[in-house]
Amino acid sequence: MPARLRVYHALLAIGVVAAYFSTEWGGVHAWLGYGVAGVILFRLVLALTGAPQLGLMRFYPHFHGLKLGNAFTHPAISRVLLVGIAVCLIGVTATGIAMDKGRTLSLGAPPAVSAASPEIGARASSEGEDADEGRGDEEEEGDGQEGEEGGPLGELHELFGNGLMLLVAVHVSYLFLFKRPLARFMLFAAPKRPSAQDK
Secondary structure (H helix, E strand, C coil): CCHHHHHHHHHHHHHHHHHHCCHHHCHHHHHHHHHHHHHHHHHHHHHCCCCCCCCHHHHCCCCCCCCCCCCCCCHHHHHHHHHHHHHHHHHHHHHHHHHHCCCCCCCCCCCCCCCCCHHHHHHHHHHHHHHHHCHHHHHHHHHHHHHHHCCHHHHHHHHHHHHHHHHHHHHHHHHHHHCHHHHHHHCCCCCCCCCCCCC
16 A cells, blocks of 8 residues: 555545534635545556555445454455445535635735825725615625525535544544554554563
8 A cells, every 4th residue: 555545545544534623614614625625536546557555446345255253354344344434524625615615725815005095084984884884784694605504505514524433433443443454554653563472
């Protein structure tokens, strides 16, 4: 398994956890979501390299050879968890981008008003008064926007996010219980040397 897959895995894990725990931080949460989307695109590009360890077929569970004796260590368990994580990850990212509608990416700001021009300053003052009068209407529009984000799309976004974190917790627990060498490898830890008793 190439080192770049471990780097991808680490970036994705950090981004997902940071995005999940930054839901109250507005713009930070949105930027983290776009970062996660970028990491997903990077993973898809890696899949096109043809390396068997990076192919998308790794997510397809094969149940051949699954028996009661090897039920917990069979690769199908890991792959089913990976498919669930991938579905929730794509779902939470797609719904987040759909709710944001590119607002976070639009960095254009209105030009600053120069105090050197009295005409512009007077116009800005007049516009400021008009803005104060219409503030009630803007607040109502803002409430409508929050209602939209809290609507079905927002609920779906939250559902995918909670499902993702649950599956990640099960995935991590499964690796530490039944695939500890793989868990250590993905965490950049040195392989455990066999003790004298194991020999």
